[in-house]
Amino acid sequence: MPEQTTRVKVTKLGNLNLVQFADRKILDELAIQEIQDELLKLVGERDDGSRLLLSFSNVDHLSSAALGMLITLNKKVKEKKGALKLSDIKPQIYEVFKITRLNKMFEIYDTLDQARASL
Numbered sequence: 001m002p003e004q005t006t007r008v009k010v011t012k013l014g015n016l017n018l019v020q021f022a023d024r025k026i027l028d029e030l031a032i033q034e035i036q037d038e039l040l041k042l043v044g045e046r047d048d049g050s051r052l053l054l055s056f057s058n059v060d061h062l063s064s065a066a067l068g069m070l071i072t073l074n075k076k077v078k079e080k081k082g083a084l085k086l087s088d089i090k091p092q093i094y095e096v097f098k099i100t101r102l103n104k105m106f107e108i109y110d111t112l113d114q115a116r117a118s119l
Contacts (some may be wrong), residue, residue, distance in 0.1 A: 007035050010017050010042065016051045016119060017042050020110075025061040036069045040076060049081040054079040057088035067102060074105060083107075 011018040019039065023031060043050050052073075070086075077084040087109045089097065097103040109115035 001038065008033060008038050010038075013116075016053055016116070018045050019054045019060050021054075021056065023060055026059060026066040027061060027063040029065060032063070032065050032069050035066075036072065039069075040075050043073065043076045043082060044079055049083065050077065051083045051085075051119055052077060053085045053087065053112070053119070055112055055115075056086065057112075058088065059093065060090060062093055067096070067100065071102070071105070077106065083119060085109060085115040085118060087112045089111060 007022050009020045011020070012112065016090075019042070021035070026032060026035065039052070040068060042052060054070075074084050085107045089108060094103070094108070097106070097108065107115075107118065109118065
């Protein structure tokens with residue numbers, strides 16, 4: 001039986017997977033690997049363009065390794081002709097996205113509702 005992780009909460013909304021993070025800080029390698037495994041499972045299920053919406057409303061800190069994980073996820077989603085949206089990113093985290101120019105790579109929305117409306 002597969003092990004259930006408590007690092008992410010996935011809610012199915014039609015053909016959209018809403019992902020909420022349990023951890024306030026996504027910093028250590030093990031946590032990031034577990035989150036990546038979970039998210040890639042969601043992407044890998046089908047080839048018909050899985051749609052992921054990641055809500056960062058609970059997250060206060062992201063490490064650079066977590067950003068790398070998001071880049072990998074984004075690449076996989078694009079390969080599968082899917083969509084990846086991010087929402088509810090706190091200002092201090094968004095600053096890192098801007099500095100690294102990742103705000104250009106990802107579709108980022110202020111709120112969950114705005115992100116859902118874009119899908």
